[in-house]
Amino acid sequence: MTFNLHPMSLIIRKLSSYVTLNDEDRAALLALPHSVRTVDAGTYLVREGETPGRCTVVLSGYAYRQKITGEGARQIMAIHLPGDFLDLQNLFLELSDHNVQALIRSDIAFVPREALQDMTVARPTIARAMWIDALVDASMFREWIMNVGRRDARARIAHLLCEFALRLQYAEASDAEGYILPMTQEQLADAVGLTPVHVNRILRSLTTDGLIKRERRYLSIVDWDRMRVVADFTDRYLHLDQTRPGMLALQQRSQNDRAAPMQELHLDPTQ
Amino acid sequence: MTFNLHPMSLIIRKLSSYVTLNDEDRAALLALPHSVRTVDAGTYLVREGETPGRCTVVLSGYAYRQKITGEGARQIMAIHLPGDFLDLQNLFLELSDHNVQALIRSDIAFVPREALQDMTVARPTIARAMWIDALVDASMFREWIMNVGRRDARARIAHLLCEFALRLQYAEASDAEGYILPMTQEQLADAVGLTPVHVNRILRSLTTDGLIKRERRYLSIVDWDRMRVVADFTDRYLHLDQTRPGMLALQQRSQNDRAAPMQELHLDPTQ
DNA sequence: CGTAACTTTGATTAGTATCAAAAATGGTGG
DNA sequence: CCACCATTTTTGATACTAATCAAAGTTACG
Numbered sequence: 001m002t003f004n005l006h007p008m009s010l011i012i013r014k015l016s017s018y019v020t021l022n023d024e025d026r027a028a029l030l031a032l033p034h035s036v037r038t039v040d041a042g043t044y045l046v047r048e049g050e051t052p053g054r055c056t057v058v059l060s061g062y063a064y065r066q067k068i069t070g071e072g073a074r075q076i077m078a079i080h081l082p083g084d085f086l087d088l089q090n091l092f093l094e095l096s097d098h099n100v101q102a103l104i105r106s107d108i109a110f111v112p113r114e115a116l117q118d119m120t121v122a123r124p125t126i127a128r129a130m131w132i133d134a135l136v137d138a139s140m141f142r143e144w145i146m147n148v149g150r151r152d153a154r155a156r157i158a159h160l161l162c163e164f165a166l167r168l169q170y171a172e173a174s175d176a177e178g179y180i181l182p183m184t185q186e187q188l189a190d191a192v193g194l195t196p197v198h199v200n201r202i203l204r205s206l207t208t209d210g211l212i213k214r215e216r217r218y219l220s221i222v223d224w225d226r227m228r229v230v231a232d233f234t235d236r237y238l239h240l241d242q243t244r245p246g247m248l249a250l251q252q253r254s255q256n257d258r259a260a261p262m263q264e265l266h267l268d269p270t271q
Numbered sequence: 272m273t274f275n276l277h278p279m280s281l282i283i284r285k286l287s288s289y290v291t292l293n294d295e296d297r298a299a300l301l302a303l304p305h306s307v308r309t310v311d312a313g314t315y316l317v318r319e320g321e322t323p324g325r326c327t328v329v330l331s332g333y334a335y336r337q338k339i340t341g342e343g344a345r346q347i348m349a350i351h352l353p354g355d356f357l358d359l360q361n362l363f364l365e366l367s368d369h370n371v372q373a374l375i376r377s378d379i380a381f382v383p384r385e386a387l388q389d390m391t392v393a394r395p396t397i398a399r400a401m402w403i404d405a406l407v408d409a410s411m412f413r414e415w416i417m418n419v420g421r422r423d424a425r426a427r428i429a430h431l432l433c434e435f436a437l438r439l440q441y442a443e444a445s446d447a448e449g450y451i452l453p454m455t456q457e458q459l460a461d462a463v464g465l466t467p468v469h470v471n472r473i474l475r476s477l478t479t480d481g482l483i484k485r486e487r488r489y490l491s492i493v494d495w496d497r498m499r500v501v502a503d504f505t506d507r508y509l510h511l512d513q514t515r516p517g518m519l520a521l522q523q524r525s526q527n528d529r530a531a532p533m534q535e536l537h538l539d540p541t542q
Numbered sequence: 543c544g545t546a547a548c549t550t551t552g553a554t555t556a557g558t559a560t561c562a563a564a565a566a567t568g569g570t571g572g
Numbered sequence: 573c574c575a576c577c578a579t580t581t582t583t584g585a586t587a588c589t590a591a592t593c594a595a596a597g598t599t600a601c602g
Contacts (some may be wrong), residue, residue, distance in 0.1 A: 049507070067417050069426075070503040075417040089410070092403045097410045097508040120399070124392050131391075131402055132363045138405065139360070139368045141412035146338050146346040149419040149464030152560070155340075184580065193420030195559055200582060216567085232341040236320070237368040383596085424590070455548065469590055471550060 007036055007059055007109040014083040015129040017163055028123050034111045039102045045086060046100035054110045055087040061106020062182045065089075066190070067098045075190040076138060079103065079164075079183070081171045088134040091116060103182050136239045143237040148193040151232060156192040157202050158231035161212065166235055178213070178220025206230075278307055278330055278380040283356040286400035299394050305382045310373045316357060317371040325381045326358040332377020333453045336360075337461070338369045347462040348434075349411060350374065350454070352442045359405040362387060372451050407510045414508040419464040422503060427463040428473050429502035432483065436492055437506055449484070449491025477501075 008030050009039050015029070016134060036059065038063050039045070045056050056063075065078040077098065080086060090096050091113065102108070120127035140163075161181075168179045170183045181188075185203070186196040194202075206212045211227050221227050228234075232267060279301050286292060286300070307330065310316070316334060317323050327334075329351050348369065351357060361367050362384065373379070373400075391398035418430050432452075439450045452459075456474070457467040465473075477483045482498050484491045492498050499505075514542040 035450055065413065067413070067584095068420050070500075071418065071422075073421040075414045075421040077413045089406060091406070092399060093406055093410070095507060097510070097512075098413055117353060120402075121395050125325060128391070131405075134402075134409065135362070135364055135405065137361060138404070138409040139364070141409060141416060142336065142338070142348045142369055145348045145412060145415050145419060147341065148416060150340050150344040150346040150461075152344075174301060185582095186580080190421075196581085197560080197583090198558055201558095204582080212321060230342075239364055239366075239368070241365060319587095455549095457548080466591055467549085468551090468592080475550080 006030070007034060007057070008032060010059060010083045010124075011057055011085075011109075014085075014133070015126060018123050018129040018132040021125060021129075025123055025125050028119060028126065031114055032111055032119070034109050035106060036109050038107050041102055041104045041106075043102045044099060045094050045102060045108060046090065046098075047100050048096055050096055051094055051129045052090050052113065054085055054095055054112050055085065055091065055116050056100070057109040057111065058082050058084050058086065059107040059109055059206055061108075062103035063100055063106060063108075064103050064187070064191075065098050065100050075193065076187060077144065078137065079191070080087045081167055083171055085130065085133055087113070088130055089137065089192060090129075091120075091134075103187070109217065139239055153192075153194050153198055154205070155230060155232050156194065157188065157199060158206060158227055159213070159219065159233055160188065161229045162233040163238070166238065166240075170238075170240060176220060179221045180217050182217070189250050225230065277301070277430065278305060278328070279303060280535075281330060281354045282328055282356075282380075285356075286397060287402040289403040290396050292396060292400075296394055296396050299397065300302050302380055303390070304386055305380050306525060307378060308379050309376065309378050312373055312375045312377075315370060316373060316379060317361065317367050317369075317490060319367055319370050321367055321375060322365055323358055323367055323384065324359050325383050326356065326362065326379040326387050327371070328382065329353050329355050329357065330378040330380055331363075332379075334371055334373035335374050335375060335458070335462075336369050336371050345461045346464065348415065349408065350462070352438055354442055356401065356404055358384070359401055360408065362391075362405075363520070374458070410508045410510055422465075424465055424469055424473050425476070426464065428470060429477060429482070429498060430504055431459065431463055432477075432490065432492065433498060433502045433504040434509070437509065437511075441509075441511060449489055452490045453486050479520045 003058075012026055012029050015218050037145065046052050048067065061087055063079075063080045063084075064076050066074055066076050068074050086100050116130075120130065136181075144246070147159050151159065164181065165179060169176075183191070184196075185199045189196040189199045192199070203212075207214055209225050211221070211230060213222050283292065283297055283300050284536050292300075316327050319338065319473060323372075333353075334351045334355070334357055335347050336351075337347050338346055339345050357371050391401065422430065424441050435452065440447075454462070456470045456483050460467040460470045463470070474483075474485070478485055482492070482494050482501060533541075
C-alpha cells in the first residue's frame with residue numbers, strides 16, 4: 001500500500017474535521033516542510049525518554065502507543081489510523097513518556113517540530129484544530145482507562161472492535177461490511193490488558209455467539225445492536241460530532257445505522 | 272479550609288511552571304472574569320453529555336474525573352489538586368465525555384469558557400501553557416491505562432500512592448513526612464480498577480511490610496526505595512521537568528531524595 | 543450519643559493467567 | 573510452485589489473583 005496523494009492533503013482533511021480552514025491556513029499547511037518514508041512493522045517512531053525533533057503523521061498503515069512495565073509487560077495505549085498526528089502529544093513536552101511504533105508497514109510523514117510549533121503561533125485556527133486533536137486523543141485515553149479498569153474481558157475486546165469499526169469508517173478506510181483488524185491477538189491482548197490466550201477464547205465466543213464474523217484478519221460486526229450492548233459502547237468519547245464540513249452525511253448515516261440511542265445512564269453514584 | 276489568596280494567583284503559579292509569563296500575561300490572567308464557590312463533596316462540576324459553559328479551577332480541596340459503565344461500575348480517571356484546571360479537557364469539545372466531581376469540600380473558581388478561549392488567541396504564551404497542561408493530563412491518562420491494564424493489585428495501589436506523594440509535594444500541599452490521602456478505599460478501588468475489599472487487604476499488606484504507615488487517612492511512605500520498586504514508579508510521566516522558574520530547588524531535592532535513578536529499561540519488544 | 547459511612551475480617555467463587563503443545567497461516571528462497 | 577520455517581492461532585489442563593458475599597468493628601458526624 002503506497003501513498004499517492006500530497007501528504008499534507010490528508011492532514012488538511014483531518015484538521016478540517018475540527019475547524020474551518022481558510023485558504024491561508026491551507027497554504028500554510030501545504031508549505032510545511034516534510035519528508036515521507038515507508039517504515040516496516042515495529043519501527044520506532046518515538047522513543048520513551050527521547051526528545052522528538054519532528055512530528056510524525058500516519059499516511060497509510062497504522063501506529064500504536066506503548067509502554068513497558070518494569071516486569072516487562074507491554075501496555076498498548078492507542079492505535080492510530082491514517083491521517084492521525086502522532087506527536088501532538090509530545091509537541092510541547094521535553095521528553096516523550098512513551099513509545100510509538102508502526103503496527104504494520106506504513107507510510108509516515110515527518111514534519112520538523114519547530115515548523116509545527118511556529119504554526120501554532122502564526123495560525124491560530126490550525127493551532128486550535130491541533131489542540132482539539134490532542135483533546136480527542138485524551139478522551140480516548142480516558143475511555144481506555146475505563147475499558148481496562150472496569151469492563152470484563154468480553155466487553156473490553158468487543159469495545160475495541162467497535163471502536164475500530166467506527167474510526168475506520170470515519171476515516172473511510174473500511175467498507176460497510178467490515179475491516180481488516182490490523183493487530184495480532186497478542187497485540188490485542190496488550191491493548192486490553194489480557195493474555196493472548198484469553199483474547200483468543202473470547203474472540204471465538206463472540207464469533208460463535210453470532211456477534212462478529214472473522215475470515216483471516218478480516219473482521220465484521222454481524223449484530224451491531226447486541227455488540228453495542230456487550231461492548232458497553234457509546235461513541236461520544238470519539239467526539240465525532242465536531243464541526244465537520246463535508247462529513248455530515250457520513251455522520252448521519254452512522255448515527256442511523258449503528259449509533260442508535262442507547263438508554264441514557266442516570267446513575268447517581270453516591271459521590 | 273477556606274481560600275484567601277487571589278484565585279488567579281494560583282493559576283499564574285501553575286502556568287508559570289510551564290512557561291515564562293510576562294507582565295501582560297499576568298495582567299490578563301488577573302483580569303479574567305471569574306467567581307469562586309465552595310462546594311460540598313460529591314458536587315458535580317462537569318457532567319457527561321453537557322456543554323460546560325465555564326472552566327473550573329480547583330483552589331482548595333480535590334476533584335476527580337469519573338465515568339460509569341453500563342453495568343454501573345465506576346472508573347475514576349484522574350484526581351486533581353489545588354491549582355489544576357479541570358476543563359481544559361473540554362475547552363474546545365462540544366460535549367463532555369465524562370463527569371467531574373469534587374472529592375471533598377472544595378473551593379472552586381469558575382471562569383467563563385469564552386474568556387479562556389479568547390485568551391488562547393490573544394495570549395499565545397498562556398495558550399501554550401494551557402496546552403501543555405492538557406498534554407500532561409494526557410500523559411497521566413496513559414500511565415493510568417498501564418497501571419490498570421498491566422500491573423497487579425499491589426503495584427497499582429502503590430503506584431497511585433507514589434503519584435499522590437509526588438504531586439502533593441510539588442503542589443506544596445504536603446509536608447515531607449506524608450500526606451492526607453483524600454480518598455476513601457472505595458474511591459481508591461475505583462481509581463485502580465479493584466474492589467474496595469481487595470484494596471483494604473493490599474493497603475494493610477503494604478503497611479505490615481513496612482512500606483507505608485497509616486494513621487486514619489494520614490499516609491506516609493516509609494521506604495521510598497522499596498516502594499518505587501513495588502509500584503514500578505518513575506516520575507517521567509508527570510513531566511515535572513518543564514521549565515519551572517523558581518521551582519528548580521524543589522525539583523533537585525526530589526530527584527535526590529526520592530527519584531534516584533532506576534535502572535534503565537532497555538527492553539526491545541519484538542514489535 | 544446515635545446513626546451512617548467507612549474499614550476490616552473471613553469464607554467461598556469466578557474469571558483470567560499460566561503452562562504446554564498442536565494446528566494453521568504467511569512468507570521466503572530454491 | 574512447493575517445501576520449509578517463523579509466526580500466529582487454537583486448544584486443553586491447572587493454578588492463582590481478585591471478586592463476591594456476609595458481617596463485625598471502627599470512625600465521623602449531626
